Amino acid sequence: MAEKLSALELALLPQALDFAQKNPLTRDGLKRALSCGSDTATRLQHHIQEQGLVKVADHLQKLPVNAEIRAEAQFALGDTSGSSYSYVLRENARLQRALAKAKQKDESEKEQRAQEARDEIEQIKAEKFGDKPSKEKAKKDTGLVLEVSLFDHHFGKLAWPSETAGRPYDVKIAEATFMRALEQLLERSKGFSYDQVLFIVGNDIFHSNDIAGNTANGTRLDTEGRFQKTYWTVRKMLCRAIERLKEIAPVKVLVVVGNHDKLSAWTLGDSLDCWFHDDPKVTIDNSPTYRKYFEFGKVLLMFTHGDLGKREDFPLLMATEQPQAFGRTEFREVHTGHLHTTKTQEWHGVRVRILPALCPADFWHHENGYTGALRTAEAYVWSKEEGLIAQFFHNDDAFPVIKTERKIK
Numbered sequence: 001m002a003e004k005l006s007a008l009e010l011a012l013l014p015q016a017l018d019f020a021q022k023n024p025l026t027r028d029g030l031k032r033a034l035s036c037g038s039d040t041a042t043r044l045q046h047h048i049q050e051q052g053l054v055k056v057a058d059h060l061q062k063l064p065v066n067a068e069i070r071a072e073a074q075f076a077l078g079d080t081s082g083s084s085y086s087y088v089l090r091e092n093a094r095l096q097r098a099l100a101k102a103k104q105k106d107e108s109e110k111e112q113r114a115q116e117a118r119d120e121i122e123q124i125k126a127e128k129f130g131d132k133p134s135k136e137k138a139k140k141d142t143g144l145v146l147e148v149s150l151f152d153h154h155f156g157k158l159a160w161p162s163e164t165a166g167r168p169y170d171v172k173i174a175e176a177t178f179m180r181a182l183e184q185l186l187e188r189s190k191g192f193s194y195d196q197v198l199f200i201v202g203n204d205i206f207h208s209n210d211i212a213g214n215t216a217n218g219t220r221l222d223t224e225g226r227f228q229k230t231y232w233t234v235r236k237m238l239c240r241a242i243e244r245l246k247e248i249a250p251v252k253v254l255v256v257v258g259n260h261d262k263l264s265a266w267t268l269g270d271s272l273d274c275w276f277h278d279d280p281k282v283t284i285d286n287s288p289t290y291r292k293y294f295e296f297g298k299v300l301l302m303f304t305h306g307d308l309g310k311r312e313d314f315p316l317l318m319a320t321e322q323p324q325a326f327g328r329t330e331f332r333e334v335h336t337g338h339l340h341t342t343k344t345q346e347w348h349g350v351r352v353r354i355l356p357a358l359c360p361a362d363f364w365h366h367e368n369g370y371t372g373a374l375r376t377a378e379a380y381v382w383s384k385e386e387g388l389i390a391q392f393f394h395n396d397d398a399f400p401v402i403k404t405e406r407k408i409k
Contacts, residue, residue, distance in 0.1 A: 005047060008389060009040055015191075016044040020054050035191050035390065144389075145296050146189055146248065147198040147380040151337030152357035153178055154260070155234050156207035158224035159359075164366040167375075169359055170224040172404045175237050177358050177396060181377040182241055184394040186248065189379050192390070194249040198294060198382075201238060201272070202265040203305050203337040204258030206230070216262035222363065231264070235271050242272070242282060250281040254292045259307040259338065293322050297384020300329035306336030306354065315350035331387030340373050358396055 005013065012034050019025075019033045025048060030041035048054065159169035209216045211227040223230075245251045253276075255269030269286030276282040285292060291304040302318045309317065314334040319326045326332070333351045340357040356376040365371060375397050381390035 005043065008383075008386070009043055009047075012036060012040065012044060013047070017048060017053055017057060020048050021057060025049065025054070035188060035392065037390070142193045142195050143297070143384045144192050144194050145196045145198055145299075145382045145384075146192070146194045147200070147301070147382060148182065148185060148245070149200040149335060149355055149379070150178060150181060150358065150377050151200070151203040151355045152258070152340055152359065153205050154207040154357075154359045155205060156213075156223045156225065156227065156230045157359055157362050158222055159362045163363050164361055164371075166366070166371065167360040167401055168403060169362070170404060171230050171233055173402045174359065175233055176402045178237065179241070180399065180402075181358055181394045181396060182244065185377060185379040185392050186244070188392040188394075189381060189390070190248075192381055194381075196296075197245045197249050197251045198301075199242065199245055199251055199253045200256055200303055200335070201253055201269065202256040202258060202261065204260040204265075205234060205268070206261035206264045209261050209264050215260045216257075217259065227264075231268070235268060238268070238272060239275055242276065246279075246281050251283070252294070253282065253284045254294065254303055255284070255286045256292055256303045256305060257290065258305040291317075291321070293318075293325065295322075295325045295329065296382060298328075298330040299382050299384060299387055300325050300332045301382075302332075302334040304334070304336055306338035311336070311345065311352050312347050314352050315347045318350060331382075333388070340370075342374075342376070 015034055016030055019030060023029055023033075025045055027038065027041045027045050030036070030044055031038060034041065034044075036044075153174060155171060155174045157169055157174070159166060161168050208214060208221050208223050208227060213221050213223040213227070215221060242251055242253065253269075253272060255265060255272075257263075257265040261268075266286065266288060269284060273284040273286050276284060290308065291302055294301045294303070300318070300322065302314065302322075304314075311334075314336075315332070318332060318334065332349065333353060335353050335355055337355050337357065339354050340359075341354060342356045343354040345352050355378060356374065358375045358377055360375060361371045361373075374395060377394045377396070379392045380388055381392075383389045
């Protein structure tokens with residue numbers, strides 16, 4: 001007897017069946033087509049095979065058409081042995097279609113009258129209480145949040161391939177790389193509908209903290225271009241990125257400062273807050289705390305750069321700073337950056353992740369042998385009831401090198 005599918009697997013079943021009708025039914029094929037995990041793909045594969053769903057779907061699709069074609073062909077050829085039954089079958093099918101069409105039309109008219117009544121009620125309420133009637137239909141709660149985390153982008157960093165033996169990097173390349181990664185992650189995660197997009201900004205988004213090219217701790221860096229020009233570029237780019245994310249769902253922006261950009265990232269968040277202050281679909285959290293929290297159903301997330309504190313202490317820190325939220329939730333994670341690599345550890349049921357970076361090594365990293373890390377960006381799909389249900393990756397090393405041309409005017 002086939003296993004019962006979960007709610008998520010039932011939602012994916014129509015896409016899986018459509019794929020199985022057109023392609024060989026394999027686990028890896030389902031994973032790629034549905035952007036789901038191995039376990040989900042395996043269960044869907046077994047369910048379709050055990051139930052014989054492909055054969056049933058093909059039979060149900062072809063039988064009504066073939067029955068009418070056979071009846072007409074037999075009548076045209078003079079074979080009336082089964083014509084009565086065939087014509088009854090065909091007329092019954094036509095009658096059922098006519099009844100279904102009439103029922104749909106009647107239900108449509110009922111819904112239209114009901115909607116007109118609702119609009120009239122909203123208009124009366126607006127005239128009485130001074131509220132504007134909502135022009136947008138209430139969006140159904142999907143129970144999902146998309147987290148987009150592009151950590152440690154280091155705008156202003158300069159990487160010259162001749163001395164780093166790696167990819168080039170400057171402000172224009174950083175901007176193009178950021179937007180390419182964002183679009184790829186959105187393309188790969190579009191199989192879901194979301195209540196909200198969680199967009200993490202900061203985490204050393206700037207390579208330096210001031211116009212002198214220093215970090216927040218005073219370390220002098222090699223930078224590309226003027227700080228003011230870099231700042232303008234990042235601010236305008238993030239405004240475009242947030243507008244793009246708004247097309248998917250309302251956006252919650254968390255500004256998380258890093259060890260390079262403690263002040264510059266905060267002023268950037270203040271600029272974004274000024275720009276979107278009157279936008280009902282955008283919320284900016286630029287509070288000057290070093291750690292930010294996000295609660296969604298049974299999910300609790302903590303964001304911090306990762307340069308301060310011990311990773312194994314983060315679960316207790318989360319419980320101490322957010323005791324009520326910690327008690328309400330079941331799926332808890334801490335997302336950090338700083339090290340430009342990936343690593344996941346778990347202490348007492350709390351996962352602590354290091355998220356990767358897209359920027360290449362500069363001369364200092366090359367000189368000290370900190371090279372070879374995969375340039376990657378990640379996005380996560382969180383369910384308010386099931387926790388993390390999907391993870392998407394963009395590997396920029398698999399894409400063409402972005403170069404800039406410098407011309408003397």
